[in-house]
Amino acid sequence: MSMFCYQCQEASKGTGCTVKGICGKDESVANLQDLLIYVLKGISIYSMKAKELGFSDNNVDKFIVEGLFATITNANFDKSSFEDNIKKGLAIRDELRNKVTKAGGKTNSDLHDAAIWGSSNLSTEGILQKIFSLFSGGNKVENNYTIEQFLQKSTTVGVLATENEDIRSLRELLIYGLKGIAAYLKHADNLGKQDANIHDFIQRALVATTEDTLSADELVALVLECGKYGVDAMSLLDNANTSSYGNPEITKVNIGVKSNPGILISGHDLKDMEELLIQTEDTGIDIYTHSEMLPAHYYPAFKKYKHFVGNYGNAWWKQDSEFKSFNGPILMTTNCLVPPKSEYKDRLYTTGATGFNGVKHIPDGEEGKPKDFSAIIEQAKKCKSPVEIEKGEIVGGFAHATVLSLADKVVEAVKSGAIKQFFVMAGCDGRMKGRDYYTDFAEKLPKDTVILTAGCAKYRYNKLKLGEIGGIPRVLDAGQCNDSYSLAVIALKLKEVFELNDINELPISYNIAWYEQKAVIVLLALLHLGVKNIHLGPTLPAFLSPNIAKILVENFGIGGITDVENDMKMFLEA
Numbered sequence: 001m002s003m004f005c006y007q008c009q010e011a012s013k014g015t016g017c018t019v020k021g022i023c024g025k026d027e028s029v030a031n032l033q034d035l036l037i038y039v040l041k042g043i044s045i046y047s048m049k050a051k052e053l054g055f056s057d058n059n060v061d062k063f064i065v066e067g068l069f070a071t072i073t074n075a076n077f078d079k080s081s082f083e084d085n086i087k088k089g090l091a092i093r094d095e096l097r098n099k100v101t102k103a104g105g106k107t108n109s110d111l112h113d114a115a116i117w118g119s120s121n122l123s124t125e126g127i128l129q130k131i132f133s134l135f136s137g138g139n140k141v142e143n144n145y146t147i148e149q150f151l152q153k154s155t156t157v158g159v160l161a162t163e164n165e166d167i168r169s170l171r172e173l174l175i176y177g178l179k180g181i182a183a184y185l186k187h188a189d190n191l192g193k194q195d196a197n198i199h200d201f202i203q204r205a206l207v208a209t210t211e212d213t214l215s216a217d218e219l220v221a222l223v224l225e226c227g228k229y230g231v232d233a234m235s236l237l238d239n240a241n242t243s244s245y246g247n248p249e250i251t252k253v254n255i256g257v258k259s260n261p262g263i264l265i266s267g268h269d270l271k272d273m274e275e276l277l278i279q280t281e282d283t284g285i286d287i288y289t290h291s292e293m294l295p296a297h298y299y300p301a302f303k304k305y306k307h308f309v310g311n312y313g314n315a316w317w318k319q320d321s322e323f324k325s326f327n328g329p330i331l332m333t334t335n336c337l338v339p340p341k342s343e344y345k346d347r348l349y350t351t352g353a354t355g356f357n358g359v360k361h362i363p364d365g366e367e368g369k370p371k372d373f374s375a376i377i378e379q380a381k382k383c384k385s386p387v388e389i390e391k392g393e394i395v396g397g398f399a400h401a402t403v404l405s406l407a408d409k410v411v412e413a414v415k416s417g418a419i420k421q422f423f424v425m426a427g428c429d430g431r432m433k434g435r436d437y438y439t440d441f442a443e444k445l446p447k448d449t450v451i452l453t454a455g456c457a458k459y460r461y462n463k464l465k466l467g468e469i470g471g472i473p474r475v476l477d478a479g480q481c482n483d484s485y486s487l488a489v490i491a492l493k494l495k496e497v498f499e500l501n502d503i504n505e506l507p508i509s510y511n512i513a514w515y516e517q518k519a520v521i522v523l524l525a526l527l528h529l530g531v532k533n534i535h536l537g538p539t540l541p542a543f544l545s546p547n548i549a550k551i552l553v554e555n556f557g558i559g560g561i562t563d564v565e566n567d568m569k570m571f572l573e574a
Contacts, residue, residue: 001018001019002018002019002027003017003018003019003020003021003027003030003031003158004016004017004018004030004158004159004160005017005021005025005030005033005159006159006172006541006542006543007073007172007176007179007516007517007543008022008023008073008515008516008517009428009430009432009514009515009516009538009539009541010022010023010430010431010432010515011542011543014539014542015542016159016542017030023073023074024074024077024338024339025077026079028079028151029076029077029078029079029082031151031154031155031158032079032082032083032086032150032151032154033070033071033082034154034157034158034159035082035086035150035153035154035157036067036070036071036082036085036086036089037067037068037071037175038114038117038154038157039067039086039089039090039093039114040064040067040068040089040206041112041114041115041206041207041209041210042089042093042112042114042115042116042117043060043063043064043089043092043093043096043203044064044202044203044204044206044207045111045112045114045115045207045210046093046096046097046099046100046107046115047060047061047064047096047203048200048203048204048207049100049105049106049107050096050099050100050103050105051200052105053100053103053104053105055099055103056196057096058194060092060096061196061199061203062189063088063089063092064182064199064202064203064206065182065185065186065189065199065202066182066186066353067085067089068178068179068181068182068202069179069182069183069186069334069353070082070085070353070355071179072179072180072182072183072335072353072516072517072518073335073515073516073517074316074335074336074337074338074516075334075335075337075353075354075355076353076354076355076356077337077339077355077356077357078355078356078357078361079357080357081355083147083150086150087145090118090145093115094119097115097119112210112211114157114210117153118145118153159172165545165547166216166545166547166548167214167216167219168545169543169544169545169547169548170216170219170220170222170223170548171209171219172543173223173520173541173543173544173548174205174208174209174219174222174223174226175205175206175209176517176520176521176543177223177226177227177230177517177520177521177524178202178205178206178226179517179518179520179521180230180517180518180519180520180521180522181198181202181226181229181230181233181521182202183268183334183335183353183482183517183518184230184233184234184236184237184482184518184521185198185199185233185236185237186352186353187237187240187241187268187269187270187271187334187482188233188236188237188239188240190269190271190272191240191241191243191244191270191271192240193236193237193239193240193243194236195232195233195236197229197232198229198232198233198236201225201226201229202229205222205225205226208222220551223524224524224527224528225528226521226524227521227523227524227525227526227527227528227529228525228528230521230522230524230525230528231485231488231525231528231529233521234482234483234484234485234522234525235485237482237485238399238482238483238485238486241270241299242401244270244271244274244301245270245274245299245300245301245302246299246300246301247300247399247401247402248295248298248299248396248397248398248399248401248402248478248479249298249299249300249397249402250298250395250396250397250398250402251297251298251303251395251396251397252393252394252395253294253297253310253311253393253394253395253396254309254310254311254392254393255310255311255312255390255391255392255393255394255463256310256388256390256391256392257288257309257310257312257385257386257387257388258286258309258310258385259385260284260285260286260307260385261284261285261286261327261328261380261381261382261383261384261385262285262286262287262288262309262312262326262327262328262380262383262385262386263276263280263285263286263287263288263328263329263330263331263376263377263380264288264289264290264312264313264323264326264328264329264330264331264386265287265288265289265290265293265330265331265333266289266290266291266292266293266316266319266330266331266332266333266336267291267292267293267331267332267333267334267335267336267352267354268292268293268333268334268480268481268482269333269334269352270296270299272331272333272351272352272371273289273293273296273302273333274301274302275370275371275373276331276373277302277305277307277308278370279370279373279374279377280307280373280377280380281305281307283307283377283381284381285307285328285377285380285381286307286308286309287305287307287308287309288309288310288311288312288326288386289310289311289312290311290312290313290319290322290330291313291314291315291316291319291336291456291459292316292334292336292455292456292480292481293311293333294311294394294396295396295397295477295479295480295483296308297310297311297396297397298396298397298399298479311394312326312386312389313326313389314429314459315429315430315456315459315460316336316337316338316429316456317338317429317430317431319336319338320338320340320341322389323340323341323344323347323348324341324343324344325386325387325389326344326386326387327383327384327385327386327387328347328379328380328383328384328385328386329347329348329349329376329379329380329383330344330347330348330349331349331350331351331362331373331376332348332349332350332351332354333351333352333354334352334353334354335353335354335516336456337350337354337356339356340356340359345358345359347379347383348360349361349362349375349376350362351363351364351371352364360375362375362376390463392463394462394463394477395473395475395477396462396477396479397477397479398452398473398476398477398478398486399478399479399483399486400478400485400486400487400489400490400493403476403478403486403490404489404490404493406472407493407494407497409470409471409472410472410494411494411497411498413469413470413472414498414507417448418448418469418470419448419449419450419469419472419507420446420448420449420507421446421448421449421450421507421508421509421571421572422449422450422451422452422506422507422508422509423445423449423450423451423452423508423509423510423511423571424451424452424453424487424491424508424509424510424511424512425438425441425442425451425452425453425457425458425461425511425512425513426452426453426454426455426457426478426481426484426487426512426522427455427457427481427484427512427513427514427515427519427522428455428456428457428481428513428514428515428516428518428519429455429456429457429459429460429513429515430513430515430538432538432539434537434538434539435460435513435538436460437537437538437561437563437564438457438460438461438511438513438537439460439461439464440564441511441564441567441568442460442461442464442466442475443461443464443466444564444568445466445474445568446572447467447469447474448469449474450469450472450474450475450476451466451474451475451476452476452478452487452490452508453475453476453477453478454477454478454479454480454481454482454483454484454486454487455480455481455483455484455519455522456481457512457513458475458477460513461475462475462477478490481518481519481522482518484522484525484526485525488525488526488529488531491503491506491508491529491531492529494506494508502530503529503530503531504530504531504532504533509533509535509571509574510526510531510533510534510535511535511537511561511567511571512534512535512536512537513536513537513538514536514537514541520541523536527556532556532557533556533557533558533559533574534556534557534558534559535558535559535560535561535567536558536559536560536561537560537561538561539560540560
């Protein structure tokens with residue numbers, strides 16, 4: 001076994017990847033990701049001590065969030081970037097230690113190894129200036145470590161370093177929830193929104209994963225608390241998006257192509273979307289969204305750009321064929337990157353937490369300035385227009401503000417019996433053939449049911465002709481995976497309108513597809529809100545030990561899926 005990772009739905013054989021990730025990351029990247037998480041734990045130990053002493057560092061908070069985000073499935077495959085971030089993390093950790101010591105805090109040898117490992121190998125002289133230089137886009141921090149030493153250490157600090165299977169399961173469940181929160185915090189921060197309380201929880205939870213005295217019950221409580229902060233993070237991002245770009249509106253999105261050359265933007269970051277639209281205005285280049293960037297079309301602020309022309313393709317996993325036919329450059333703003341094929345690798349760009357060896361990376365702008373997209377724009381001008389792969393329109397924009405504006409219509413449809421049941425089918429798409437289940441399930445749902453969705457799971461059914469109920473489309477797309485928050489707001493409002501005591505009394509069933517760690521935090525957020533009887537598919541997470549899975553089943557009614565016919569019967573007769 002040269003690595004071990006089981007954080008995504010496609011974990012090899014349903015247990016874990018041990019030679020190479022199904023996602024495409026090699027053993028070095030997988031192990032360096034483990035080591036970066038370990039370093040973040042060490043930083044968090046000192047950061048929490050610093051906060052107890054009355055001081056904190058916003059750059060430290062941001063570094064921890066960015067480090068967590070970079071380790072999400074399908075985000076960053078670039079070995080060198082992890083090596084650099086580990087070096088930077090060690091420097092940040094030791095500078096924090098020095099500050100805590102000077103302030104009278106304890107930094108003795110009783111601390112966890114994550115807080116003290118490698119200190120003797122670091123040069124502390126001038127480290128503060130070096131850190132400042134790093135955050136300002138300067139040179140890399142240099143220390144005495146080699147990549148071989150990093151890799152050697154990484155094999156001792158990964159998932160399997162926790163021997164007790166149940167404690168391991170809870171620690172990893174907590175960390176994966178934190179990774180999801182980190183993704184949403186980063187997007188919100190890009191739009192100027194922060195919440196210090198969420199940062200404090202992230203660091204407290206990371207420290208908790210190093211404490212062998214914590215019982216399983218205490219870790220379960222932390223996992224559920226993580227759900228609370230997941231709700232807070234999604235609410236923060238919702239506020240960041242809507243205050244910047246307006247409330248999403250019901251929108252018809254073109255899925256054909258125009259004759260101009262184009263740039264395809266994928267991922268989730270709306271700030272990147274905005275900056276690209278501004279820089280490509282009046283250049284003769286059209287902008288298309290891909291996968292989770294589709295909901296950008298729903299925001300009023302983006303509708304003024306005439307060169308923002310449509311959505312190209314489907315969910316993330318089809319990019320290896322769709323990127324080839326697009327012909328123009330592709331910008332990956334966040335995770336959902338598949339190792340690129342040679343046919344389009346020279347047209348692929350990454351930015352933010354995303355990276356791949358040999359792929360051009362667009363860095364953050366200096367001192368708050370916009371990113372420089374000139375290279376991708378110049379390349380686009382020399383490319384052919386996209387090859388059309390489909391025609392038509394898809395409708396979305398049913399975030400909470402829109403649906404609540406239709407509340408009277410929805411409530412009347414429910415009271416009259418026109419709508420018998422809602423099905424939340426949010427989450428992720430993926431490569432597994434068993435995911436055809438979600439297309440079949442949507443097609444076979446009775447015509448008096450409505451699907452509430454968010455995330456790329458919608459690509460399994462958002463182009464089906466499922467019709468309407470009294471003018472209400474039977475597929476209501478709230479947006480990206482983080483917009484699952486909208487589905488919770490809608491459910492809570494309906495609970496209030498129908499004067500119910502329990503959200504589970506609503507005619508709403510949850511049949512959710514998951515793939516990576518942002519889906520984990522959505523699940524934990526729903527559990528925090530009291531939602532029960534959620535069904536996850538196409539498989540249950542490999543990181544849930546039998547005992548932990550049993551706890552979730554007995555306390556929250558978590559279940560898997562079987563086949564469409566039996567599951568349909570189970571949901572409709574519940």
